[in-house]
Amino acid sequence: MRIVVLTGAGISAESGVPTFRDAGGLWEGHAVEDVATPEGFERDPDTVLRFYDARRRGAAAVAPNAAHRALARLEGAIGPGLLVVTQNVDDLHERAGTRNLVHMHGELRMALCTACGSHVRWTEDLIDRPPCPVCGEPSLRPDVVWFGELPYELDRIEDAVVACDAFVSIGTSGAVYPAAGYAALAAAFGARTVELNLEPSDALIPFDDARTGLASVRVPAWVDEVIAART
Incomplete structure (x- = not known):
């Protein structure tokens, strides 16, 4: 079968x-387009990285x-x-x-390098711009599919x-x-x-x-x- x-x-x-999106269409108080789109990441990467760092820590704390x-x-x-x-x-x-x-x-425990395209296992915060383990560039983002991505x-x-x-x-x-x-x-x-x-x-x-x-x-x-x- x-x-x-x-x-x-x-x-x-x-x-x-958390399911994150509430009745008002917000994710943890953020507009979806600010934390779940490529455009939002381009406008304010620090807010997006902090948002997903918090999600990663939160998911690790549950069973x-x-x-x-x-x-x-x-x-x-x-x-x-x-x-x-x-x-x-x-x-x-x-x-x-x-x-x-x-x-x-995608996965919270993965990171995507915007420089070389590598998908790497990741468990730490991204806000401090750690280098990509593959190419060495500080170009990691959450490996999460945002609105507008395939x-x-x-x-x-x-x-x-x-x-x-x-x-x-x-x-x-x-x-x-x-x-x-x-x-x-x-x-x-x-x-x-x-x-x-x-x-x-x-x-x-x-x-x-x-x-x-x-x-x-x-x-x-x-x-x-x-x-x-x-x-």
């Missing part, structure tokens, strides 16, 4: 990772929850048949044990969505593309679609199975069902 799981902010919120652990358990049961595609930039899936994983919006590994994701038997959306609003279109794409190729979310999303088409509630409750229960069906 081939399963693609798409996760969003809702799965990490229960671990204490995976039952939903993250359940997906790692599912990977242990079905192996490479499971691909987790996350819109989140934290590393909670990895720390829970998931390995077959795509961070389509998400990572889109071909791999689309190939997996088209070929999957089940597509599962967890903790995501279904409002940001291209991720918002994956459920409809999977359904068009015959996959069963499942949504596990705190409240129904703005999906293009109805899910075959939509369950509302906390991810820490709904995801382990769904994983139990999938594993039981295989035995």
Whole structure:
């Protein structure tokens, strides 16, 4: 069985990772265009670097929850048949044990060198302009996909969505593309679609199975069902 799981902010919120964008469209009191666009970084790099340094430290201080652990358990049961595609930039899936994983919006624990284009593992602050480990230039920025930039590994994701038997959306609003279109794409190729979310999303088409509630409750229960069906 081939399963693609798409996760969003809702799965990490229960671990204490802020969803950042509030009802007023602000991220921690900042306008999105100031801290999540290339133009914002060009205008005021110090504010952007401090913002993501704080996010990196905050994510390191929390732990995976039952939903993250359940997906790692599912990977242990079905192996490479499971691909987790996350819109989140934290590393909670990895720390829970998931390995077959795509961070389509980048990672807080990675840095991108604007001088040489290298992607490097990074855990420290960037505000002091440390040199790139590859080229030596002080040109590191967060390796996070900002608005107006192309998400990572889109071909791999689309190939997996088209070929999957089940597509599962967890903790995501279904409002940001291209991720918002994956459920409809999977359904068009015959996959069963499942949504596990705190409240129904703005999906293009109805899910075959939509369950509302906390991810820490709904995801382990769904994983139990999938594993039981295989035995």
